[in-house]
Amino acid sequence: MVDVCFGSSAKGALKLARHVGKGKDGPSAIAFIGEEPISRREKKEAIRRIRAEQEARQRYAVPLEGSTGDVVSVSFGLSMGEIASPLTMDGGPRERLIRRWITAAPWGESEAEELEESARAFWESCKADWNALAARARGGEPVRIWVDPSPDALCGLLAVAQLLVSLEVPLAPVTAVSLPGFFCREDGKLIAHTQWGDVPPEEFGRFLPRAEVLPPLLLSRLAGRWRSLQEENAPLRAVVGGRIVSVGETFYDGMIRRSFPGKRFRVGELIGQVLTRYPVGIGDWLVAQRIRVLLDRGELRWAEGEPQAFYGGTVEVPGGQ
Structure with missing residues (x-):
């Protein structure tokens, strides 16, 4: 099959x-990713919870x-x-x-x-x-x-x-x-x-x-x-009412605008907000491409950082909208 x-x-x-x-080991690598350090106690508790969940999954x-x-x-x-x-x-x-x-x-x-x-x-x-x-x-x-x-x-x-x-x-x-x-x-x-x-x-x-x-x-x-x-060959296809349909390239732009975390924020933060707030099955790359379009249109403005490291850059809403 x-x-x-x-x-x-x-x-x-x-x-x-x-x-x-049963009897087989699950994944054993555990990583802690974030800007803020965590205490030894917090780390041990997190590892305990993760291993308990791994063991439960293996049992069933x-x-x-x-x-x-x-x-x-x-x-x-x-x-x-x-x-x-x-x-x-x-x-x-x-x-x-x-x-x-x-x-x-x-x-x-x-x-x-x-x-x-x-x-x-x-x-x-x-x-x-x-x-x-x-x-x-x-x-x-x-x-x-x-x-x-x-x-x-x-x-x-x-x-x-x-x-x-x-x-x-x-x-x-x-x-x-x-x-x-x-x-x-x-x-x-x-x-x-x-x-x-x-x-x-x-x-x-x-x-x-x-x-x-x-x-x-x-x-x-x-x-x-x-x-x-x-035959329709649209720029995008999206799920609408449980059915896959052809849509225009701006289809997800409203979701991005509604997800602005504030007046000034990192690109990666905005992408995370979109994917969390709207779990519609799209990836970060597509969201990033639409953010670039919003920048080109002047709906967002590049404020800080290297454009090559796009996700780490800071953007802002012109006029504090």
Whole structure:
């Protein structure tokens, strides 16, 4: 069986989900990140809570079958940019968007050559996963799709449906596992996630009973919806009323304006406010691009810091609005 997800974090978690369960150690690296120092007592208490949570997840973990090679990710960021061109075309709009995305060094800490190499490797990985999915589905392997309400995942689901339908061969069962808004764990703790990339590896197995078969007729309809979006070829696609639709490039600008932390603030702080206040499944890179547009329009003004370290720079609202 091929497991399909829609992001690098989910891909890594699905691979690790093959190796979880009782008697197995969970993650052991714990980092404390922040500007303010914490006391020794606070650190010990935080470590205690984290380890207790790790142990709880391991106790209730259900490992997934298969190997890490059974996981592929459609990580093209399909909710953004041009989608009418062939998806895996070298030098095409999709590769150019991914290059801009991966080579953006928001804190100004990376070398350009390293970023370019990361972008090339990521693009090759995206193509390899896409081609592997096509080959294995054509070869008769079942496909299981892990879908959540984020724009990239819903676009990815439609694109995968179009790929499978285009193979024009009898398909093994295609199923989809939808991420619930929340669930109650065996220890009584209420857990909520917005994307599969946020789900710990230990928790994936518990969602297997939610898998639903996508019959050929439904796959055809999903594929048709993707073709419609390709014809519209809007700058962005967003979730509106639970449905993925084409929207203009300014769609998220109002969310950004409503999230201004004050009259003067760091770019990274504003991005954090947007993503926390509006958990609509978009990433920091898209928000940062729209902030740049607001700067170009004069709705914000660069106040302090190096533009190369964009997230660490300070901006202000002109006229103290």
